[in-house]
Structures are given as structure tokens and as C-alpha cells.
Amino acid sequence: MSQSQQPAATGPLTVRPISMDQLEQAVIARGGSFMQTPAWARTKPDWRQSPLGWFSATGEGELVGAGLVLSRNLPRLTRSFAYLPDGPALPWETVADDPGVWIDPLVAWARADGAFALRLGFPVVSRTWEPDIVKKQISQGGLMSFTGLPPTLDNPVARSLEAWLDREAWRPIGWDNTSAVGQPRYLCVIDLLERSTDDALMGMNQQWRRNIRKAARAGVQVRSVAGAGLDAFYDLYAETAARDHFFPRAKSYFAEMITAFGSGDNEQVGGAIYEAHVDGDVLASGLMVRVGGTFSYLYGGSTSRNRDARASNALQWQAIQDAIEAGCHSYDLRGFNTSLGATSPLIGLLLFKLGAGADVVELVGEREIVLNRFWHLAFEKAMAVRVAINNRRTGAHAAPAADG
16 A cells, blocks of 8 residues: 555554554555664664554544654663664654644653653755756765755755754754764665666666676676675675775674565565676675665675676666565665765775766655653763774774664
8 A cells, every 4th residue: 555545644643563464564655764664673672662553532543653762771771772773654744844743642652651862854855956956066075065055856845854853952963974973864765667778788887887787797696695695794894994994894794684674574675795707706784674665785896806797786787676576666775975085995885886877865864852851960970981992993984874
């Protein structure tokens, strides 16, 4: 059932627990994020998981939205930090008309659950930029003035929602970069709606199309290998981390993720490892997930061997074709740092995404409301110590990919 076919909310709303199956169905129907699914919950065993539903309080009490709350308690205390990454899955255009009707019941639930703070992502598109606009800014010295670029789209729904959030003291989190705690506010997304593979190919720049042809001549083949490709994937990911100076995640993290997204029986939710190889020699690998109409590239890596084979281009091109064949409306290449100077080692990754035909999409992003100032201050101090330690270990570079 499409989002337009979902029951409309009427009257006041209530928020109460639902089953994981109900959560999954609602997230798919509403076009929600992979980070709001039961599969994502299975990758977070250290967090308490609460699937919640929004119900119309009139009529038959229909389920009109859903979200996954991840909660983490302070040590030896019942006070907790509550988090809905990239969520919840709601009819956001309707929400923006009267946000309090939708958000206040969630806040009330969080208070009753012992939360000292509530953070959630507002996955509403705020502005978009076509790739040529961003590439021109990069060529003129970097992205330091990125947010001043004239957008291709400026969404009034986002302005209405942001105005309410500001009035209600929901503070922004991690707006300026993807290395901050939380999810990226800026994404690179290829629009696949009503587009054929020929359309997607023509949306790429000339260099990308040339590299795809070079990969074919070099004999690069791409295969989907699920969990069997974990070892090769991690070797390439770790090599890329060393080359681009970011701190890699543990191998066990990816093992949990591929198991979680590969273990369900719903064809609308899945995950796989893609490998690009020449005669069995794996040159590039990527971890992909699909939820409903969105196909996402989460993590990847490549080797310095045989770079002229352009295996990374071939891998992404095959995944894009698979997304189109599956009926997906978007291919999400995830986020980037908006303060990249022209000489940053990560600028090449952004140009790679833009060359594939991705628009830059700005979301309303993550906001947080403080429910108990004392415990929130204690939490912030602990987090500041953790971030400082991580920055010393990584040289202030975080892995350019999803987090949660």
C-alpha cells in the first residue's frame, strides 16, 4: 500500500507500543528509514528497543505512523536517553500542519519511560541542489559556503516544521558535519522515480560513463554475496580507512548488520554485500540495504590494486540497476561533511557521488528536547569525553557512512 493510500489521522493521536511486525509494515508503507526497522533494532543489542505506533483516537483507532525508539540508560540508573534515528515514519506533510498533535504524545511517552532527553530525526526534505551546482562550488575552493548556495528546491513544509521546533526548544544536533554524534543532515541521493537504466546512465557525468565502459573492458563483474563476502568486504574497508584516514568500525558490527538485514522473509527489506571482481580478485565491495522504495549504500571499500579497472564504478552501477529493477524510487549514497575544503582527502568521495548523478539533499535533520536538565548535563559531559577520545584516535575523521 502506498503512503497516499494509508489511513489519514483524524482528531487527537495516541502513541503506544506495537509489535515489530506492525513497525516493519508501517515503515515500508510510509517510506521510512532502514534505521526505523526491526532489522536495524537487531543490530543494536546494547539498546533497549521500543516499537511505537501513532493511533487516531477517533473512529477505529487506525495505525497512522510508527517509530523505533532506542533507549540507553545511564549506568546503574533508570534514567535514559531516547533516540529515533532517521525517524519516525509519519505522513510528514500532515505533521507539519500541526506538529504538536503528533510530537507531543511521543514526548509524553518518553517522559513516562524515564527519558531525560529525546532525540529524533526529522526526515523531511528541506532543500536540494543539483550536482553541477555543488561541483562548481567545489571547483571554486571547497564547500565552506555550501549552505549559501541557491537551492534547486526549497520546501515550505520544512520551513513550517522548523519554525515549530524552534518555538518548542528542540535544539539542532550535528547540523554542520557527519562526524558529529548522530545522523547526517546532508545526503547524496539519486532520484530513480519513473527512470529507466538508460535514464540513470545519462544522468551520470561523462567520466562516470567512461569508467563504466572501462570496467566492462577490464572484465569487472559484480555479484551479490550476502554474508559470504564479509571477510573480503572488511579487508577492503579497512584498507580504505587507512588510505583516507578515518577510524574503521569493528568487523563484528558489519557481521551483525548483514545478518540482521539478511534474515527476514519480507522482500521489501533486505541487505547484501556487493563485490566487484576480476577473475575472482575482489577490487571493491559495498554493504547495501533496501527498505521499501529506498536502496542505500551504507559502507564500502576498495583496493589500490588494478585501479584502472574502475571496479567501484561498476559496483555502484550494478546496484543502481538492481534498485531500478526492484522498483525503488531512490538510491541513497548517504552523507558527507559540508565543511570540506578543496584539498580534503574526502572531497574525492563526494565528487564520486555527485558524478553518479546524485543530488545533494538537506533534511530538517536531528533535533533534541531536554526533559531533565541535570541528567542531560551529566550525559553531555560523558559524551564530550567520548568524542574527544575518538577524535584523538582518528585524527578527527569519522567513517563516512551510516551510524546510529
